[in-house]
Amino acid sequence: MLDAATVQSLMRADHGDPFAVLGLHGPVDGAWTLRALLPGAWRVWARDSDGAVLAQLQRIPHSDVFEASLSGPQERFAYRWRVDWGTHESELEDPYRFPPLLGELDLWLLAEGTHQRPFQALGAHPATVDGIEGVRFAVWAPNARRVSVVGEINQWDGRRHPMRLRREAGVWELFIPGVAPGALYKFELLGADGQVTLRADPYAFAAELRPGTASRVAALPPARPMAAERAAANAFDAPVSIYEVHLGSWRRNDGWRWLTYRELAEQLVPYARELGFTHLELLPVHEHPFDGSWGYQPTGLYAPTSRFGTPEDFKAFIDAAHAAGLGVILDWVPGHFPTDAFALARFDGTHLYEHADPREGFHPDWNTLVYNFGRAEVRNFLTGNALYWLERFEVDGLRVDAVASMLYRDYSRAEGQWLPNRQGGRENLEAVDFLRRMNHVVGTERPGAVTIAEESTSWPGVSRPPAPQGLQGLGFHYKWNMGWMHDTLGYLSRDPAYRPWHHDQLRFGFMYAWSENYVLPLSHDEVVHGKRSLIGRMPGDDWQRFANLRAGYGWMWAHPGKKLLFMGGEFAQEREWNHEASLDWHLLEHGPNVERHRGVQRLVRDLNAVYRHFGALHRLDVDPAGFEWIRHDDQAHAVFAFQRRDAQGGVVVAVANFTPVVRHGWRIGVPRAGAWRELINTDLAVYGGSGVANGPRHAEPVPCDGHAQSIVIDIAPLATLLWAPVE
Template sequence: PFVPPSSARKQANALNAPISIYEVHLGSWRRNTDEGNRWLDWDELADTLVPYARDMGFTHLELMPISEHPFDGSWGYQPVGMYAPTARFGDPAGFVRFVAGCHAEGLGLILDWVPAHFPTDAHGLGNFDGTHLYEYADPREGFHNDWNTLIYNLGRTEVSNFLVGNGLYWLERFGVDGLRVDAVASMLYRDYSRKAGEWIPNVHGGRENLETIAFLKRMNEVVGGERPQAITLAEESTAFPSVSRPTYAGGLGFHYKWNMGWMHDTLAYMERDPIYRKHHQGEISFSLVYAFTENFVLPISHDEVVHGKGSLLNKMPGDRWQQFANLRAFMGYMFGHPGKKLLFMGCEFAQDREWNFEQSLDWHLLDQAPHAGMQQLVRDLNQLYRTTPALYQQDFEPAGFEWIEHNDAERSVLSFIRRGVDDTSFIVVVCNFTPNVWNGYRLGVPQAGTYYEKLNTDSTHYGGSNVGTPLGTASAEAVAMHGKPYSVVLNLPPLATVMLEWKA
């Protein structure tokens, strides 16, 4: 059936809306251990996953690929049946019900979508009619060495139409809200992961894949014309310009782009022992140099908790308490930083082991206070984020962000202001990335009045030590600091992020 477009979905996907995405691998979010550790079906997922994501305060679900695929271990990223929802979780009608269930609870649904490559399985598209129908004939163009997959020949109109039509199929027939396009960097460059002599330049002698660029622009234009309330998001890890800018302005036409640079730099910083962080302050602040060049999503995705990288919790340094405190501070920083949010399943309660696609998340960990505290923090961060326009309205406008102090490397403190369109309130975010308590920390602020603590990741509610400014309020004094005319005196908790609200 054709699912009619919805104005409510359009607003929920807008650049000035709060977007907090819960990324899920359906086969390992939760399993039915009473019946042979089987996957849940669409209706069971609608009854469990959807209310859980809503209760946690997320605005969108993002499903790792659900197009039919032969190999579980590809996690869906090597599909053969682009027009078929995988039978692992039931029939297509079940998926229609699942999408409707998401929308009934106010959740958007984004699908990971893979137009970059396809597997070599004989029953797939490779060598389809005895010729290289869908893929490039020359392996220097048509074979992906990293994944042992075939690459679509997007210069063929029929192949381009096959994929553009497929994107529309998911949006129109199932009512999905968005497509997150996988591995865009591998599509954009002819020499991606290839040595000299292993690739063929374009007609101008360059490395850009002109056919892919034309395809992505056309795909985004067609989706924008046929399904204007839907969004497209690019997983693109290079500095290719204007990925999330309109095609009429020379861009690729995506609505959003994953900020892989932010993810890489901030995780590198967080993994350092706090003793050494003062030498690497730039890692945690550099993202603001380019924060407004694209419409960024801040991604903590499945890729960061697999292949020996360990869980998010176990990336953090220190003893057990410090690991949790570091992770809480990081979460607070992430929700304060400009950009939409994406969190992979399990990270919201500090899953201890790295992700394994063959087994359920370790839900029993929620019986332990630190894990339950982390889950409560993410729930509260989502709630604060969704109800505080300063934290989302101007994510992509320089006017929505202002540094207070990013050079206090000696104490590893970072502070900034987030603003919405309405200037009658703003949020001050202060991060302390050391285990030291900084009592009497004087912080510059732009306005006189009272600053109220809205969230403190060191609260005992979350498993913290409950250090903070008395009564959770601070009155501004006419003492200039950090280039601001006023200042407040705070007690900064250890390994924590504090958010303060000012109101006129």
């Protein structure tokens, strides 16, 4: 019989090695011992696979531990418990009769931090063991004194299913028979600090809808290869026009209810396709407890949020997007995580995922915790997560949030509130190593997928391969061009009368336009927190405001770099974005500016169509050979002209007039003889403009702007014009 101290340790749920005492043990002198911990049981029998009683277990006094000794075969044998609960009887498989689950290779790679797919080993996985169906649970908590699976399966009682510790990797595991997909669960940990906490599974594939915080058992989605056409759509020479969306506020049923993933597949996907976008970018869909975080403070990095449906529903949404020819980019947050007590903070009673020193581990901007990128298991958790979304949901790319906050130890920190790196500098060398490794794994394991950095500083080589030495080369495919965004919006926000003195705001971006592979973002960050909407920033009366915005869109689509526009911008939403409400779709139906709102929407559609059709506008986006100034020094009239071209001989000329004055009879140099035609004129009446347009023009042998040929055109007020040779 067990000694009293061990029995009481089991009853207190602080025994760290339940497999040493529970289940089947022996044989010793030809006898086997059977033990079970079954709180609330009256009587317990062990029965064989045919239902025959092997033994009745006896209660150890003052406990819910039952024990029996019996003679049996020399080899281990299968058995089940028959339990009398006082009101009814049931038969149970004993979790403590099953062998260790994780193999030596998995444990080795997990301990080393090189398991490229740790989600295959950790988390909750429906499985069949020894012919018995159930779920195998595994969690990394190396410093915990005891870990139990709790949930609907055991009345959330941590005494009933304590786990086995695989010390070589710090992983706890347990197979629980009879658990089915959909079951809610958590891990109950007795931490190194002596505190008992309930934790959501860091590797959970599904989660409970807030305000609940439990994980939900779900099968690991199957991996599928990336289709060739999807990889081609992400290429540097492809047209990439991204519609950025917050799923919870794009449109709401009855004005208040979120659309489900499947409803979004039916409504959002065809809408974006009709407007000619090539990709959808989703604000983070990782599970998060607070709607107001927009997903940027995730607590379930492996779980699509349950707000809009199940993981299967989310996969159906992505499949629908792909069927419509749209790629899906997912915002991804590996830089920080919230302090919620049910999540990763002090997970096993120690600073496991985060730095212990707040000068490294606490982020003052967002009151969040910073991942310890120097810990191999943490890097593995995050790198595996990137691969998980790309392989298992066929996401086409990841836009990595707040990269600048990861790269600098002094980001948003005053003197004395940060620690220098091992070389005495401000760079976060461990974060650099993590980003390089993550991008290398994505590039080798998921060729064709892309990673995009939201990086707001001048860190060199963000979208370049890692350099052999030094800090350059992070390995991203693209980088958001925050400088272009800031300068362009700053220029457009000025009264046209003052623009001649700020000509360099638009010219400067071309000085560094090919230092990285850029995406030009007009993102959600530019229409919140008092910044006003895009149309709300434009100066002048209603006519000028809409004309300015249309001219800005024409400039953006002509400019080298991939495009990104946040939802609502495509029809000039007047108010700031509000995550708690639908976009103002009524602006397209009625109101004093309905035709102007419709005109902006039509312009975006036409810009996307021209952008996709004319290779000169996208094929050499990342190559300076695809661009040449025609006129950049006309400050007095705020007029710009440049050409875009491709290696196949295609050319498009862009002309922009950022004053409200019509420029009649202006001669512009062009690179080719013959007839030219307007592809886009943002001042057309169908877009809500004044209708100053041009018919076809024939180039004349009159030198202008450094070209032997030129055309004479009327440049509409506050407008961007795109011209191409008539083929």
